[in-house]
Amino acid sequence: GMRGPGETQLETDRRLINQRIKLLKERLRDVQKGRVVQRQSRQREFKASLVGYTNAGKSSILAGLTGGRDIFIEDRLFATLDPLTREVDVGEAKVLVTDTVGFIRKLPHHLVASFRATLEETAEADLLLHVVDAGQPTWEEQRIVVEQVLEELGVGDRPRLLVFNKIDLLSEEDLLALQERIGRLVKGAVFVSALHEGGLEPLRRALGTAIRSRRPLSEIRLSAGDGKLLAELHRGGEVIDQRTDGDTLVIRARVDDALAGRLRRGGAEVIAGIKTPA
Ligand SMILES: Nc1nc2c(ncn2[C@@H]2O[C@H](COP(=O)(O)OP(=O)(O)OP(=O)(O)O)[C@@H](O)[C@H]2O)c(=O)[nH]1
Ligand SMILES: [Mg+2]
Numbered sequence: 538g539m540r541g542p543g544e545t546q547l548e549t550d551r552r553l554i555n556q557r558i559k560l561l562k563e564r565l566r567d568v569q570k571g572r573v574v575q576r577q578s579r580q581r582e583f584k585a586s587l588v589g590y591t592n593a594g595k596s597s598i599l600a601g602l603t604g605g606r607d608i609f610i611e612d613r614l615f616a617t618l619d620p621l622t623r624e625v626d627v628g629e630a631k632v633l634v635t636d637t638v639g640f641i642r643k644l645p646h647h648l649v650a651s652f653r654a655t656l657e658e659t660a661e662a663d664l665l666l667h668v669v670d671a672g673q674p675t676w677e678e679q680r681i682v683v684e685q686v687l688e689e690l691g692v693g694d695r696p697r698l699l700v701f702n703k704i705d706l707l708s709e710e711d712l713l714a715l716q717e718r719i720g721r722l723v724k725g726a727v728f729v730s731a732l733h734e735g736g737l738e739p740l741r742r743a744l745g746t747a748i749r750s751r752r753p754l755s756e757i758r759l760s761a762g763d764g765k766l767l768a769e770l771h772r773g774g775e776v777i778d779q780r781t782d783g784d785t786l787v788i789r790a791r792v793d794d795a796l797a798g799r800l801r802r803g804g805a806e807v808i809a810g811i812k813t814p815a
Pocket of ligand 1: 589590591592593594595596597598637638639640702703704705706729730731732733
């Protein structure tokens with residue numbers, strides 16, 4: 538009963554297919570619009586990239602932080618070929634954590650494209666999480682190789698956090714010795730196990746601390762008519778909520794020092810480091 542007057546079956550099919558194509562095109566447009574919005578909002582979030590020698594456990598850490606079962610983990614070199622980003626809850630804030638392709642001394646030719654994508658992700662990161670396989674007797678050499686690659690990628694100056702993974706493979710004695718030695722060399726290294734319940738809590742806490750110190754929750758007051766400053770805040774900060782107080786907009790947002798400075802110069806009042814309401 539779908540056939541219009543004088544239509545052959547073929548014409549009917551064609552009409553139905555065209556309707557379907559039109560519908561799908563509309564949906565695709567909506568999806569693409571959604572993507573742009575998502576990407577823009579993601580740009581404002583705090584970003585951390587997992588970097589490190591291949592097989593150190595980067596993907597396992599991301600899976601452990603997110604409970605993600607869709608993350609590819611394997612005991613072989615270069616299990617991960619595409620950067621993958623997931624939102625991680627660190628208490629009162631969210632961090633976008635990206636898994637990347639593992640680093641190695643001599644990069645095989647076919648991995649150069651994967652590596653370029655990794656480069657783009659690490660270049661955008663607020664913090665690099667350098668994952669070290671504490672169970673590897675050669676972890677110090679691997680760490681140096683990774684540092685060299687980071688230099689070559691032009692991100693050698695990025696803030697980073699050393700993450701010693703697979704501590705379950707160490708005896709209690711060896712772990713204590715390692716922690717003591719590392720504690721003398723660098724500040725704030727964390728010791729984790731991606732495979733054990735609660736084993737990633739030190740990393741989650743460190744991420745919480747990093748976001749609180751780099752992007753303190755702030756109260757910003759600006760004139761409700763100041764669209765330019767408001768746009769700047771939305772572009773560069775993570776807006777939590779906003780209300781009006783007469784002619785003043787009162788906004789709670791996470792902003793870094795640079796943005797706070799720009800807002801103040803533009804005439805806004807910025808109170809950094811306010812407490813999060815319970
Ligand atoms: N014992 C132990 N094994 C772990 C831990 N974390 C990861 N592994 C194992 O180490 C291997 C490599 O883990 P992946 O997460 O794929 O490592 P990756 O750093 O993502 O590796 P690439 O993607 O190749 O760079 C897997 O067999 C994991 O199960 C850990 O905390 N303890
Ligand atoms: Mg991986």
